Amino acid sequence: MENLLAHRSIRVYKNKPVDQQLINEILEAGIRASNTGNMQVYSIVISTLPELIERLAPCHFNQPASKAPVQLTFCVDFNRFTKWCKQRKAEPSYDNFLAFFTGATDALLAAQNVCIAAESKGLGICYLGTTVYNAEKIIEILELPTGVVPIVTLVMGYPDEQPGLTDRLPLEAVVHNETYHDYSEDAINRLYAEKESSSLTKELLEINKKETLAQIFTDNRYSKKLFVDVSRTYLEVLKKQGFMNQ
Amino acid sequence: MENLLAHRSIRVYKNKPVDQQLINEILEAGIRASNTGNMQVYSIVISTLPELIERLAPCHFNQPASKAPVQLTFCVDFNRFTKWCKQRKAEPSYDNFLAFFTGATDALLAAQNVCIAAESKGLGICYLGTTVYNAEKIIEILELPTGVVPIVTLVMGYPDEQPGLTDRLPLEAVVHNETYHDYSEDAINRLYAEKESSSLTKELLEINKKETLAQIFTDNRYSKKLFVDVSRTYLEVLKKQGFMNQ
Numbered sequence: 395m396e397n398l399l400a401h402r403s404i405r406v407y408k409n410k411p412v413d414q415q416l417i418n419e420i421l422e423a424g425i426r427a428s429n430t431g432n433m434q435v436y437s438i439v440i441s442t443l444p445e446l447i448e449r450l451a452p453c454h455f456n457q458p459a460s461k462a463p464v465q466l467t468f469c470v471d472f473n474r475f476t477k478w479c480k481q482r483k484a485e486p487s488y489d490n491f492l493a494f495f496t497g498a499t500d501a502l503l504a505a506q507n508v509c510i511a512a513e514s515k516g517l518g519i520c521y522l523g524t525t526v527y528n529a530e531k532i533i534e535i536l537e538l539p540t541g542v543v544p545i546v547t548l549v550m551g552y553p554d555e556q557p558g559l560t561d562r563l564p565l566e567a568v569v570h571n572e573t574y575h576d577y578s579e580d581a582i583n584r585l586y587a588e589k590e591s592s593s594l595t596k597e598l599l600e601i602n603k604k605e606t607l608a609q610i611f612t613d614n615r616y617s618k619k620l621f622v623d624v625s626r627t628y629l630e631v632l633k634k635q636g637f638m639n640q
Numbered sequence: 641m642e643n644l645l646a647h648r649s650i651r652v653y654k655n656k657p658v659d660q661q662l663i664n665e666i667l668e669a670g671i672r673a674s675n676t677g678n679m680q681v682y683s684i685v686i687s688t689l690p691e692l693i694e695r696l697a698p699c700h701f702n703q704p705a706s707k708a709p710v711q712l713t714f715c716v717d718f719n720r721f722t723k724w725c726k727q728r729k730a731e732p733s734y735d736n737f738l739a740f741f742t743g744a745t746d747a748l749l750a751a752q753n754v755c756i757a758a759e760s761k762g763l764g765i766c767y768l769g770t771t772v773y774n775a776e777k778i779i780e781i782l783e784l785p786t787g788v789v790p791i792v793t794l795v796m797g798y799p800d801e802q803p804g805l806t807d808r809l810p811l812e813a814v815v816h817n818e819t820y821h822d823y824s825e826d827a828i829n830r831l832y833a834e835k836e837s838s839s840l841t842k843e844l845l846e847i848n849k850k851e852t853l854a855q856i857f858t859d860n861r862y863s864k865k866l867f868v869d870v871s872r873t874y875l876e877v878l879k880k881q882g883f884m885n886q
Contacts, residue, residue: 395760398669398753421815423644425808427752428767431861434809439816446818469820474813475857478828484854487864491871495772498741499748499792503767506673506752507644514641521674521749526741537819546745562671563680567720569667570685572692573783574715582724608730615677618733625737625886640871 397514402559404518405459407551411442412464416515424508429500435493436501437471438508439536439544440464449535453528454547459520462549467525467532468505470497470637473541488541494637498545505548518553521546527624529631540636561589643760648805650764651705653797657688658710662761670754675746681739682747683717684754685782685790686710695781699774700793705766708795713771713778714751716743716883719787734787740883744791751794764799767792773870775877786882807835 417440425434441447442464454460472488479486509519525532525547532544567585577585589595595607602610612618632638667684675681687693688710700706718734725732755765771778771793778790813831823831835841841853848856858864878884 395665395669395757398672398757401672401674403674418811419641421811423641425811425814426644426647428647428649428755428765430769431857432806432808433857433862434814437814437816437820439818439820441818443818471814474823474828474831477823478832479854479858481825481828482852482854484852484858485864486854486858487867488862490867491875492772492867493871495744495874496769498744499769502745502748503752503755506749507756509674509749510753510756511641511644519674523676523742523745526738535819536816539820539822542820560678562678565664565667565671568671568680568683568717570683570782572685572687572689573781574683574685574785574788576785577720577723579727582720582727585720586724606728606730608725608728608732611677611679612725612730612732616679616734618731621733621736621738622886625739628741629737629886640868640875 397510401513402557403520404553404555404557405457405520406553406555407462407518408554410463410552412517412551417464420508420511420515423511424504427503427507429503430496433475434500435470435472435475435497436504437469437474437542438504439467439469441467441536446535450532453531453535454522454524457522457524459522459549462520463551464549466508466548466550467536467544468501468546468548469538470494470501470543470545471541472497473539476541489636490640491632491637494543494632501545505546508548512550516552517550519548519550521548526628529628533631533635538635543631543635543637561592561594563589643756647759648803649766650799650801650803651703651766652799652801653708653764654800656709656798658763658797663710666754666757666761669757670750673749673753675749676742679721680746681716681718681721681743682750683715683720683788684750685713685715687713687782692781696778699777699781700768700770703768703770705768705795708766709797710795712754712794712796713782713790714747714792714794715784716740716747716789716791717787718743719785722787735882736886737878737883740789740878747791751792754794758796762798763796765794765796767794772874775874779877779881789877789881789883807838807840809835
């Protein structure tokens with residue numbers, strides 16, 4: 395519990411490798427996460443070779459965390475399960491969107507278990523959501539076959555920074571009792587007030603020369619062009635890797 | 641770490657409510673999970689009213705776990721974020737597939753944190769993947785507006801059973817070193833050998849009158865008809881809730 399509450403993403407790591415035995419212990423805890431029908435339809439590609447990390451870094455826009463010594467690319471994987479079915483006189487039909495989403499769900503639950511196990515062992519972690527943005531290039535570098543799609547990268551290593559806790563919206567902003575209760579204009583103002591008045595927000599507004607924090611999201615960080623482009627390319631990747639036959 | 645390794649899904653619960661204060665503590669730990677750009681684009685609907693649980697149960701095929709006293713439906717939620725943007729002179733464009741997948745990723749990482757927090761407090765949990773199968777009905781019951789899609793349900797309560805640990809494939813089956821290494825016929829045979837020779841598998845083969853375990857998946861549990869039907873209906877739901885404009 396204390397570990398969960400103390401989570402910080404770490405973006406700068408010591409130049410110190412992580413012992414293979416420790417990585418395995420962490421992964422053993424990772425794969426204990428719940429998964430759909432115990433099919434385990436995901437794979438984890440661990441990359442630690444410097445030349446491989448260097449090739450992957452541009453896929454993550456060379457952000458500082460992309461230089462971490464251990465990189466785990468979590469993938470939907472129906473390749474292994476489908477091969478098993480075919481070798482066992484069974485007819486698999488996992489080339490559709492539900493198969494993709496099932497694998498993605500399982501992979502993400504395992505990823506979060508890995509994150510918590512790693513932190514409990516004194517390692518730092520950071521998720522790279524950019525995996526989805528440049529999935530095609532990652533597929534090429536990691537040699538992912540049909541039936542396999544990368545969905546998120548979790549990097550880890552020994553922390554070389556001690557960032558503070560990031561803010562969260564108050565619990566009532568994300569929780570609904572019994573059924574969904576839509577937000578009034580007043581409720582939005584109230585729930586975002588603390589975030590908007592923080593010193594971090596003031597700093598961001600100055601750096602980005604924007605009037606509101608929301609504009610930093612819509613204009614700079616998560617623009618329409620980015621979201622439309624990635625939506626299209628990622629759906630193309632799902633098709634190419636064999637997950638859009640429904 | 642020990643908690644992660646000891647995880648079991650609990651499907652039968654005591655008829656004992658869970659204290660609201662404890663639920664809140666668990667959720668506070670849940671929302672500390674990493675999320676994309678700290679947008680927190682998800683919502684959690686907590687249902688505990690018996691009449692609501694009764695209405696939701698058929699969406700989960702009335703499986704035993706669907707009777708649990710606390711039901712958390714995790715949803716992608718760009719409704720709140722979009723409303724905030726509009727109130728702040730920003731132009732949001734989160735009506736596309738990347739928005740959906742971003743919210744789903746954040747929601748699933750939070751869900752797994754909730755799971756771990758709940759187990760550390762002596763509660764049992766079970767994921768219901770059926771949320772995706774009957775998303776449209778759940779949207780109606782929980783009154784989810786445009787921009788909100790249910791992706792998974794996590795039920796919890798005080799355990800009234802003590803199931804054994806379920807098996808997992810050996811770690812080497814799901815982990816790839818540096819790049820992906822495809823599976824030979826021999827590798828598949830070796831990696832699935834333990835699972836296939838278990839007493840649970842023998843029991844399942846007898847009950848289902850099947851020759852191989854794989855056939856139980858392809859013919860009974862996760863059939864082509866189910867996967868194609870749900871792929872189509874869930875993509876329709878994504879469209880209807882406003883996530884397919886790219």
